[in-house]
Amino acid sequence: MDAFFASVELLRYPQLRGLPVVIGGGRRKVDEMVRERHGGRPLSEIPAAEFPLLKDYVGRGVITTATYPARQFGVGSAMGMMKAAKLCPQAIVLPVDFEEVRRFSRAFKATIAEIAPVVEDRGVDEVYIDFTDVPGGQREGGRVLARLIQKAIFDRTGLTCSIGVAPNKLIAKMASEFNKPKGISIVHEEDLQTLIWPLAVRKINGIGPKAEARLHGLGLKTISDIAARERDWLVEHFGRAYGAWMHDASWGRDDRPVVTESEPVSMSRETTFERDLHAVRDRAELGAIFTDLCERVAQDLQRKGYVGKTIGIKLRYDDFRIATRDQTLDTFTADAKTIRRVAGQCLKRVPLERRLRLLGVRVGKLARAGEEAAATALQAREPDPGDRTLDLFAAAGSLQEPRPTGDEPGG
């Protein structure tokens, strides 16, 4: 979806179209700004010129989405609000409305599923679609179907999206970025050298800032630079799994299927404080936040019908270092009090001298509520791997040639 969070807001406030708008920061902060300027008046009745501006924003937070006019100023996702304010002080700032975003997320995904049922969820604003068995999915290399999907989404939601069509997910993802916004890009296998190889290594989904820095350190800047290296060389520098994957990726190889169903592995809640807090000096405040986080995770679990076995905490210190602790129970739970108690024990195992910037609570090892017994039984029923090893040797022993005696050349 194109500038998804921002586009959702523009549907409500069409007077902002064409202007630099950023979504992000703390909702409370932005709400405060609006209240100060407009009292109880709804934003929909207010002219664009009177919306809260980024230059008046004071506090923590990052940009979630910027409209394309805002991006002209160099403002983008994950950028700190203060830095963004320097680059584009006149940008209008609005908070994320998660409810609304999720509503539109469900709507666009449902629209796609009606046309092409094999869809993989990749977060609120992105999906993989398998065109293979969709009638007409091959026409004009997929362009016809892509156009149809774009139109259907726009008709239903008023939102635009960009689509990349390619032989696999890896290339499709890169292709989807070629023509934003509202773009369609078709990439065939034979376009690898012309369209993919010139791109920066960072464009590969799976190469992040760390791997990019290491690649740059080795003199590799573009995907073609990776492709030109021996597989073994990459394995030497990046490990067996990652190096081999990198080599495959640079050659456009990817055989991952489109996965239509998956179960969650963990659920968590975390919050960054408005100011750094100290475990002793701000004990009361921290305690209240901690309990609230536990209650929210418990609510999430119950609402979605899950129970979990591993309770964990996460904290971020004022110097941005992160510490996590967790503990696995012998029974599943979705109970706030239990989560609070175990998370409290985890907290005791972590250094608390430094001030804290963030606190989080996580529940992992999930099972569907009511199926805990089955989940436990499934674990217990795993076949004994020792027995299987023996079976394999027994089979191999009866089938193989006699073992070399050691005196043949090269034996």
Next chain:
DNA sequence: TCTGGGGTCCTAGGACCC
């Protein structure tokens, strides 16, 4: 001017079991 929140997956060492 410091840098959100919600996730997944991988790695590596240690405990523990057979």
Next chain:
DNA sequence: TCTGGGGTCCTAGGACCC
């Protein structure tokens, strides 16, 4: 003085993605 081999689970940290 010398001390297996295979496996799983738990825990902590880290890279990466949307």
